Each structure stands twice: as structure tokens, then as C-alpha cells.
Amino acid sequence: MGNRFGTLFSITTFGESHGGGVGVVLDGCPPGLSIEAAEIQRDLDRRRPGQSRLTTPRQEADRVEILSGVFEGRTLGTPIAMLVRNKDARPAAYDHLREVYRPSHADYTYEAKYGRRDHHGGGRSSARETIGRVAAGAIARKLLSAAAGIEVVAWVQSVQELQAEVDPLRVTLEEVEQTAVRCPDARAAAAMIERIDAVRRAQDSVGGVVACVARNVPAGLGVPVFDRLEADLAKALMSLPASKGFEVGSGFAGTALRGSEHNDPFQPGPDGRPHTASNRSGGVQGGISNGAPIDLRVAFKPTATISLPQQTVNRSGEAVTLEAQGRHDPCVLPRAVPIVEAMVMLVLADHYLRQQATRVLD
Numbered sequence: 001m002g003n004r005f006g007t008l009f010s011i012t013t014f015g016e017s018h019g020g021g022v023g024v025v026l027d028g029c030p031p032g033l034s035i036e037a038a039e040i041q042r043d044l045d046r047r048r049p050g051q052s053r054l055t056t057p058r059q060e061a062d063r064v065e066i067l068s069g070v071f072e073g074r075t076l077g078t079p080i081a082m083l084v085r086n087k088d089a090r091p092a093a094y095d096h097l098r099e100v101y102r103p104s105h106a107d108y109t110y111e112a113k114y115g116r117r118d119h120h121g122g123g124r125s126s127a128r129e130t131i132g133r134v135a136a137g138a139i140a141r142k143l144l145s146a147a148a149g150i151e152v153v154a155w156v157q158s159v160q161e162l163q164a165e166v167d168p169l170r171v172t173l174e175e176v177e178q179t180a181v182r183c184p185d186a187r188a189a190a191a192m193i194e195r196i197d198a199v200r201r202a203q204d205s206v207g208g209v210v211a212c213v214a215r216n217v218p219a220g221l222g223v224p225v226f227d228r229l230e231a232d233l234a235k236a237l238m239s240l241p242a243s244k245g246f247e248v249g250s251g252f253a254g255t256a257l258r259g260s261e262h263n264d265p266f267q268p269g270p271d272g273r274p275h276t277a278s279n280r281s282g283g284v285q286g287g288i289s290n291g292a293p294i295d296l297r298v299a300f301k302p303t304a305t306i307s308l309p310q311q312t313v314n315r316s317g318e319a320v321t322l323e324a325q326g327r328h329d330p331c332v333l334p335r336a337v338p339i340v341e342a343m344v345m346l347v348l349a350d351h352y353l354r355q356q357a358t359r360v361l362d
Contacts, residue, residue: 005236007227008357009143009350011136016118017126018091023083024132026069026139028353031077033143040064040082040138046338047134052180054196055329060088064135075139082135086128091120093325099314100322104304111315127241127332130339137342140349150348154212154340156183156333157297159195164188168213168295182337200330203307207242208333210340211297214348217283219273219291220359221351228287229294229351236343237298242332245299249282264292294348298340303329 004012008028015022041064048062049055062084069080097119101108106125110117117123144150155176157164164185175184181196183189192208199206222229234246254262262280269275269291276292283294305328312322329335 005239006346006350008353009140009346011132011346013129013132015086015129015132016123017086017121017128018094018118018123019086021083021085022128022131023081024136026080026082026136028350029069029075029077029080029139029143030353031075033075033139033146034073035070035075035139035142036073037064037066039142040066040135043134043138043141043338043342044084044131046177047131047335049329049335051334053200054180054193054331054334060086062131080136080139082132084131084135094120096325099316100320101312101314102304102322102324103310103312104301125241127335127339130240130342133346134338134342137338137345140342140345143349144345144352148218148352149216150214150352151216152212152214152341152345152348154210154337154344156181156189156192156337157209157211159192159208159331159333160206162188162191162195162208164192166211168211168293169215171213176337180334182334196331205303205306205328205330207244207300207302207331209297209299210333210336211295212340212344213296214283214294214344217289217291217294217348218355219289220355221348222284222286222288223351223354224287227351228284229289229347230282230284230287230296232347232351233294233296233344236347237296237340240298240300240336240339240343242300242303242336243298244301246296248284248294248296250280251282251297254280289351294344296344298336300332300336303332 010027012025044062044064049060065083067081067083069076069078153171153173164183166184171184176182179189181189181192183192230248237243237246264276264278264281266274267277279292283289283292305324307324310322312320314320
């Protein structure tokens with residue numbers, strides 16, 4: 001079913017926004033990988049609510065519990081189950097939504113599919129589900145670093161029309177974490193924070209773009225034809241709540257170029273392997289990584305929950321005016337950054353292990 005992702009390095013997430021907790025079962029992680037709960041907690045802390053005035057005021061520590069698959073600080077090769085208990089759930093705050101469909105939410109579509117829905121903060125459709133992805137992504141990060149030196153960094157590239165100037169070859173996690181908006185361009189970050197704060201006060205919301213780079217990715221990852229690397233990345237990132245667009249390399253802007261302008265010429269590399277002089281392909285050619293940095297972007301819509309009056313209908317089909325209550329992010333982007341990283345790392349870890357199996361006779 002749709003709760004599972006990955007082939008060899010696979011995850012199954014579970015839980016609802018205002019239930020007992022949320023979590024993940026990670027299967028396929030090789031044995032012997034050194035991992036501590038604190039390493040997982042670092043990424044969960046970057047995703048958690050209540051970090052600043054730019055995020056939802058819901059107060060959750062999001063403390064991870066490793067229930068299985070790790071013994072004496074190392075993975076066993078068995079399924080790794082991780083749980084985060086919900087501590088600040090307030091389901092009664094959503095009782096006014098029991099009979100109402102929120103605009104641009106999953107309320108109506110979940111009910112159309114299943115015949116019933118959990119109206120408490122969106123239930124399974126809530127971004128709180130992504131806790132499991134981030135927890136598993138932290139283990140993928142450790143695996144990729146230990147096995148191949150791969151590093152993944154994401155950042156907020158734009159909020160509405162406000163654009164950052166960031167060098168994907170040099171940007172660091174430490175630079176990203178220096179501002180509440182997770183934009184390493186200090187000038188742009190200040191403008192973004194001001195914009196998000198303004199829409200928060202106006203009880204509205206804004207969207208934008210998260211960019212991500214994966215460096216030191218070896219050539220050969222990706223499985224044509226249906227499991228092309230960029231196809232799996234697109235599926236992973238378009239599965240995130242509020243995501244509305246995906247680009248790799250030149251993306252849509254590349255359509256304005258001619259082939260002679262867009263092609264990435266090869267040149268001899270210092271390691272004796274071909275290297276590209278440019279990277280308009282975004283590190284992927286023919287669905288397979290070419291050794292260049294994987295450069296991608298994900299567009300996120302404005303948060304659907306806002307406190308301004310909106311027109312909608314109830315379950316009886318009657319027109320009503322909704323003034324949403326509850327707690328929500330005026331902009332999902334700052335908290336989306338570690339989630340984007342997690343999904344990219346899960347894809348790369350899966351394809352790295354699949355490539356190892358492909359070349360087992362080398």
C-alpha cells in the first residue's frame with residue numbers, strides 16, 4: 001500500500017497527527033552501522049514544531065524511541081522501529097471541522113476515498129507523518145556518509161518572489177542553520193523572515209521553494225527505465241505534504257536553451273574518470289547518476305490552513321464560512337528543509353544498496 005517507500009532500503013510510516021504517536025519501520029539497513037538516538041534526534045529537532053515565531057506554536061519535543069533493530073549502538077540488520085509519542089495533541093480544538101471540508105486540504109479527498117476521515121488536524125494527511133521519514137533519513141545520512149562520503153544539504157531558496165543566492169557546491173548545514181528561515185543567504189533570509197512574519201500577523205500564509213544538493217554521489221546510481229534516479233527523487237519529494245513541483249538540474253528553465261547551450265561537455269577528471277564541465281543535467285543522465293552533484297528543487301504551496309474567513313461546504317453540501325482554528329505554520333518551508341533532505345537520502349541509500357547488488361561480481 002501507499003505507506004511503504006523504497007526497494008532494498010525501505011520504510012513504512014504510521015500514525016496520525018493527534019493519535020498516540022507517529023513513527024516508522026525501516027527495513028534493509030545493513031548490520032553494523034553505528035547509530036545513536038542523539039544522531040536521529042538532531043534531524044528531528046530541525047523538523048519539530050515550536051522552533052520560532054515562523055512555525056506552528058504546537059509544543060512537541062518529538063523525542064525518538066528506538067524500539068528494535070539497534071543493539072549496543074549498532075544496527076542488527078533487522079527492522080528498525082522508531083516511535084515519537086504525541087504529547088501536545090489537542091483533538092478537541094478541531095471539533096469544529098468534523099462536518100466541514102477545509103479548502104485545499106485532504107478532508108474531502110480522504111473521505112471520498114475511504115468513506116471516513118480523522119478530522120483532528122488532518123489525521124494521516126498531516127505533515128506530522130513526516131517524523132518517521134526524518135528519523136529514517138537520519139539513519140540513511142549515516143549510511144551514505146560512512147559508505148561513500150555522500151552529503152546532502154537543503155535550504156530555503158525562495159519565499160514568494162524573494163530569491164536567495166547560494167552556491168550549491170559550497171553551502172553547508174551550519175550555514176543553513178544560522179537563520180530561523182533556514183536560508184544561508186543572510187540578506188535574503190532577513191527579507192524572508194520579515195515576509196513570513198507579516199503574513200503570520202495577517203493570519204495568512206506563503207509558499208516558496210526548497211533547494212537541495214547531494215555531493216560526492218558516485219556515478220551509476222539509478223535503475224532504468226521506471227526507477228530512474230530522478231523519477232524516484234520526484235516521487236519521493238512530490239509525496240511530501242504541500243509539495244507542488246519538482247525540478248532537477250536546469251529544470252523548466254532549460255527548455256529555453258538550445259541543445260548546444262544545454263549539453264554538459266565531458267572532460268578528463270583528476271580521478272581518471274569523465275567529469276562534466278557544467279551541470280545542467282543536475283547530476284543525472286539517462287536516469288543514472290553521472291558523478292556530478294545532484295541539484296534539485298521542490299516547490300511548496302502556501303499553508304492551506306489560515307485563520308482568515310474562507311468559503312467552503314459542509315458534509316451536507318451547504319455553503320458555510322470557515323474561520324480555521326488550531327495551530328499551523330504560516331510557511332512550511334523552514335521545517336520542510338530537513339524533510340526534503342530525508343527523502344533525498346532515503347532514495348540515495350536505496351539506490352546505493354541496489355547498485356552494490358548490481359555489481360556484486362566486480
